[in-house]
Structure formats: C-alpha cells, structure tokens
Amino acid sequence: MHIYLDNAATTPLDPEVIEVMVETMKNEYGNPSSIHAHGRQAKTIVEKARKTIANLLHASPAEIFFTSGGTEADNMAIVRSIEAYGITHAITTPIEHHAVLHTLEELAKNDKIQLDLLRLDEQGNIDLNQLEELLAKNPRSLVSIMHANNELGNLTDIKRVSEICQQYNAIFHSDTVQTMGHYKHDLSELKIDFITGAGHKFHGPKGVGFLYINGNNKIRPLIFGGAQERNMRGGTENVYGIVGLAKALEIAYREMDEHHAYIQGLKSYMIDALKTAIPTIEFNGNLDPANSLYTVLNVSLPCTDMSDMLLFNLDISGISASGGSACSSGSDIGSHVLRGINANPDRPSVRFSFSKNNTKEEIDTVVAKLKEICEHN
Ligand SMILES: Cc1ncc(COP(=O)(O)O)c(C=O)c1O
Numbered sequence: 001m002h003i004y005l006d007n008a009a010t011t012p013l014d015p016e017v018i019e020v021m022v023e024t025m026k027n028e029y030g031n032p033s034s035i036h037a038h039g040r041q042a043k044t045i046v047e048k049a050r051k052t053i054a055n056l057l058h059a060s061p062a063e064i065f066f067t068s069g070g071t072e073a074d075n076m077a078i079v080r081s082i083e084a085y086g087i088t089h090a091i092t093t094p095i096e097h098h099a100v101l102h103t104l105e106e107l108a109k110n111d112k113i114q115l116d117l118l119r120l121d122e123q124g125n126i127d128l129n130q131l132e133e134l135l136a137k138n139p140r141s142l143v144s145i146m147h148a149n150n151e152l153g154n155l156t157d158i159k160r161v162s163e164i165c166q167q168y169n170a171i172f173h174s175d176t177v178q179t180m181g182h183y184k185h186d187l188s189e190l191k192i193d194f195i196t197g198a199g200h201k202f203h204g205p206k207g208v209g210f211l212y213i214n215g216n217n218k219i220r221p222l223i224f225g226g227a228q229e230r231n232m233r234g235g236t237e238n239v240y241g242i243v244g245l246a247k248a249l250e251i252a253y254r255e256m257d258e259h260h261a262y263i264q265g266l267k268s269y270m271i272d273a274l275k276t277a278i279p280t281i282e283f284n285g286n287l288d289p290a291n292s293l294y295t296v297l298n299v300s301l302p303c304t305d306m307s308d309m310l311l312f313n314l315d316i317s318g319i320s321a322s323g324g325s326a327c328s329s330g331s332d333i334g335s336h337v338l339r340g341i342n343a344n345p346d347r348p349s350v351r352f353s354f355s356k357n358n359t360k361e362e363i364d365t366v367v368a369k370l371k372e373i374c375e376h377n
Helices: 015-027 037-057 070-084 098-109 128-137 158-167 239-254 256-277 309-316 336-340 360-375
Strands: 064-067 089-092 114-117 142-144 171-174 194-198 209-213 282-284 296-300 322-324 349-353
Touching (some): 037 064, 064 070, 070 171, 089 098, 089 128, 098 114, 128 158, 256 296, 256 360, 309 349
Parallel strands (some): 089 142
Antiparallel strands (some): 064 209, 194 209, 296 349, 322 349
C-alpha cells in the first residue's frame, strides 16, 4: 500500500475535476482568441471559469488573471508592482517560498530595491512590530508576506498585516498558494493588492493558477505576446487547465468546512500518536490550530544518525513525505525555512501534509514506521 502524505507539494486531481477537464479536452478545442464559433465557445468557457473564481473570492472577474501557476503569479505581482509604483524598498520574511524570495533577492541584487527580512521567533512567527517600525521609516514599500508557510504550516494574520500596510500606504502582496481552496478568502473584506493561487494545491491541475490584482492597481504584463487576459498575459489560454482550476476551487469551497474538520482531526491524531510513540519528538512551527494550516505537520525526529536516509527509508516503505534539514553542507543545501527558524541541524525533519483522501489507518502505519526507524537509530 502506498501512502501519500505530501499534499503541500501537490494534490491528486479530484474525479469531478478530471471529468470536466476530459469533456473540455474532447469538445472545446477552439482557441479563445478566434472569432468563429469554436473560438467564441472556448472564450465563453474561460470567462465562466474566471467568474466562478471571482465569485468565490468576492472579487470582480476583471481582477482575476490566469497564469501558469503560483510562481508566475508571485513574480508578476512583485516585479510589476515595484516597477509601477517606483518602489525602492521591500519587506518580506526569510521563510517565503522561493517564488517570492528569489524574485525579491534578484531585484535587490540588481539594486532595484533595498530588501528587509522580518525577524522570526523560534516557532517561525513573524514580528509585526518590526513590520510597523520598518514601514514607519519607509512608508511606500512593497510588503510580501505569505498567508501560510508551505513547510511549517504557520499562518499569518494577513488581515492585521493589511491594516498595517494601509496605515503606511504600502503595497501588500500575499502568497496565498497554500491557503487557496483551504480557507475562505473574502476580498470584499480584506484590503490587499495581490494574492495568488495554484490549482494543483487543491485537487486541481498543475501548470495553471491565477493572480488577483485589486482593481485599483494598474501594472504591466510579465509575459508579452498576444492580447490574451485583457493584454495582461500573452499566450494561448490553457483552456482545460482553467476549467479544471475553477472546478477544483468550486469543490474546495463546497466541501471546505467538512474537510477542514476532518483533516484537522487527522493532524491532531498524528500529533498525539507521535508523542506517545516517540516521546522525544519535537515539532517545527506553530502547532496552535488557530495559527497553523490544518494540512501541514512538520516533525523533528531524535534519530540523529538517519538524517539523509530518513525520507529514503519512508519511501521504500511506501510512504511519500517531504523533508528538509536545517543543514547547509555539501550538495544538500537543506531547507531555508528550517534554517530561518534555527532548527537543530542534527535532527532530521519531515513534513507530512494531509488531504481529504488520507485516513487514520494511514497515520497509524506511518507513526509505527517512524517509531521503528527511531528505535534503530
Ligand atoms: C507557498 C507557495 N508559493 C508558491 C508556490 C509555487 O506554485 P507553483 O508550483 O504553482 O508554481 C508553491 C508551490 O510549491 C508554494 O507552496
């Protein structure tokens, strides 16, 4: 039996999503830019998907732009807002996804911006007082802070960040890739400039995502070409990907409360089982359910001799999970997130990430395997 506990990396497609994508592949092969009936039909489908997403997020369809995924959406928001608003200072955290961190570091390297990284406590919580202090000195900055961290699961209070940003007239971008489809985003309430989504994190297809651009913002495209996406993103639309993305988000919203409770139950169950099986286990990140993504659990294990072999060992036992260490030696550059919270480099860490498809029986198997591994090391 194979156990998949790497749902923060990607999720399996929902059968309903496969169904609508296959239908679209079979029947809707027109190019949305063509003016004949086939093209018009494809265009209608893309616009319907945009409207579905906009309605779920309480945004306007004109604020949703389809992209190739989360990485492109993050790049577009950061690069083009800095350019559009003549921004010279940006604030982020050391534990952002590389789609954000590397983009900002590149701009800083080329002297386009000065970049400040916020302090974190040992659980990876962000110091919002420092954000205020930095904004008081540099009011019109770009603030890019993720909603949930993909390795630790830590949630940021983006409502509070948005209030601080408004106070200092800062531009606020949040990488919401890990919370899209898992938490309800209400953009009629939340004052934010840019958020991002990627279909494959909520049982939709890979290679398709979107950028929400608040209607007050005017930025330039990142990818030039045809007039697609109202001149904001050249390239023939990924029609069946877009259809699958919208369907996946629709299902996610429909089933969110039920899945939230179920998956949080699995996570709590695993925490308790691990504490009993391996008393010296530790957890990376914030475990408080109010401040932690219910789909992610990052554990730090006492089997210090196993570092590199742990994931391999789990893999050959049929368990797929993700890892990272705080170490940065040799070819393994380790995890910048674990280094960011000063995790003990001698203890191997594993990120388990859950979905609606997982069961308690699977958790039991994984916990027993981890106990066995730790007892032999
Ligand atoms: C927090 C976060 N941001 C951005 C991305 C990148 O998304 P994509 O793989 O769709 O480019 C990911 C996915 O790994 C992620 O977890």
